Amino acid sequence: MHTIESGNTAAAIGVKLSRAQVIAAYPITPQTPLTEKLSEFIESGEMKAAYIPVESEHSALAVCIAASTTGARAFTATSANGLLYMHEQLHWAAGARLPIVMCVVNRGVGAPWTVWNDQQDSISQRDTGWIQIYVNDHQEIIDAVIKAFKLAEEVSIPVMVCYDGYILSHTYMPFDIPDQNLVDKFLPAFKPEYCLSPDDPRNLNSVTLPDVKPNVRGELAHGYMELRYLLQEDLRKSITVAGDVEKKYKEIFNRGGNAYLDEYKCDDAEFIAVAFGSLTFHLRTVVDTLREEGIKVGVAGVRLYRPFPDEAIASALAKAQGLIIFEKAISYGYMGPLCSDVSSALWKNTKKPFIHNYILGLGGRTIKTGDLTNALRNSCTKGDPTDTADSIKWIGLKI
Amino acid sequence: MKENTINIMWYGRGGQGAITAAKVVAKAAFQAGYTGVAMIPSFGTERRGAPVSTSLKVSKQKIYDLSPIENPDIAVVLDHLLLEEMPIVEELQKGGLLIVNTPKPVSAYKYNGIKIAVADVTAIANEAGLPYGIINSGIIGAFAKASGILKMEVLKEAILEEFAFRRPEKNAAAALLTYERTITNYGNKKV
Structure with missing residues (x-):
């Protein structure tokens, strides 16, 4: 079904179709209409998810980290200085290997203060261990959000979908809304390999010594360097996985084809x-x-x-x-x-x-x-x- | 692909609804078979009453260039006083069309080489039952009459949808009445 809406609305519909279960976000121009739209979807009952209002972007990502650790599909969005305020948590989400998806609605960073578009915000977060995808129009926004959840969950690495503030976020253009049944087929419910639960208490990401050492069960556990090596290796492998996800999406929706x-x-x-x-x-x-x-x-x-x-x-x-x-x-x-x-x-x-x-x-x-x-x-x-x-x-x- | 694009610039004041009007026309254009439609608002630090503008590009092909329109084919002006505040006429293409919400007659506007259409949308929309100052549905009627690009029936449907929860029938009536009362200095031929 075709519609004419803003880029932010395209992203919000993509998140709804992906059946994200926890949304935590703090409003910032030009991202605001995206999270407003998601809160409308949830308020009206169109989308079954928990919208958790927070007092800052740092907390928004902290909530997503917690939600994702319990096995929920989590989403957030931000722009510019809001993204920079998440910086510490960005590294954490990647290091903890949580498949969170975030839209970055690209905006220049202060000082001097600006609300308008450039890409310094997400580019400056290039080395946090997140997967970064840049999209060209509204169709690519909605498609990329759905593909991002698939990719993130396949490789256990968080994904940023970046699109230009105002130029895309506030422009109205036609795009096709994928069918919910087909999206469900492409992106089934998230089943994490492990997750935090009161039935199975675990100690995750605690202080990790420079060298490997036995864990509480007496098994030799990875040290910090091994875990970081695996993040790098899995990021390199996710180039191929991104190609496979793109191919599968094209088979079902007949759009896209080149992930790179x-x-x-x-x-x-x-x-x-x-x-x-x-x-x-x-x-x-x-x-x-x-x-x-x-x-x-x-x-x-x-x-x-x-x-x-x-x-x-x-x-x-x-x-x-x-x-x-x-x-x-x-x-x-x-x-x-x-x-x-x-x-x-x-x-x-x-x-x-x-x-x-x-x-x-x-x-x-x-x-x-x-x-x-x-x-x-x-x-x-x-x-x-x-x-x-x-x-x-x-x-x-x-x- | 550029030759086939109709570039329409909308000028209003913050709160007048220029962006909503352009959005309605965008949706109607898409319904009418223009698969390439892009409504690109120019954002400043908006406040009520300050001049605002939005670019609307309409084409039979997908629009790839989302930069603001520099020299529009059509300028739609929601407040005639903006003609003195913004370089609207200067930026209009030679032979372009200027559509103005104004209480003045068409003869009051003397610009060389451009077509002019006027309607007192503020008064007409009020007569159609809308509160004084609600003009963003009425101006669409003036646009339809002056440009001939889209049929009034398609625009009416788009108005009823956009204003579904805000006096849909009166907004549609304002557009139809404005359509009938729009005066041009070039007859009613298609541009």
């Missing part, structure tokens, strides 16, 4: 633009314009950012002479984080393209199609093969 990259006109492209989220789709219109001018250019949107699908990316970008990476975040003091990750993924390739790194749209600065077109055209037609990614270029800067 969204490629548009890349097959014969001499130049490829690379980006995250709604910017990827915006760049499609730019690519169409430049193709009419005879420039062989395509765009590849990175969907799965952590774990980083380096082999898929290196292979998809292998033939290009030039890569033009557009980002709404910076690894301050270096370059765009996607640029450095893509560059290192290409290290093993014998043919190395030139790489341009553009920073744009910070704090909601309007990304004008004309500016985007000029930047991409310049890089494709005047791209210097000896140019490297060591100096970023800015779009729309007025200084």
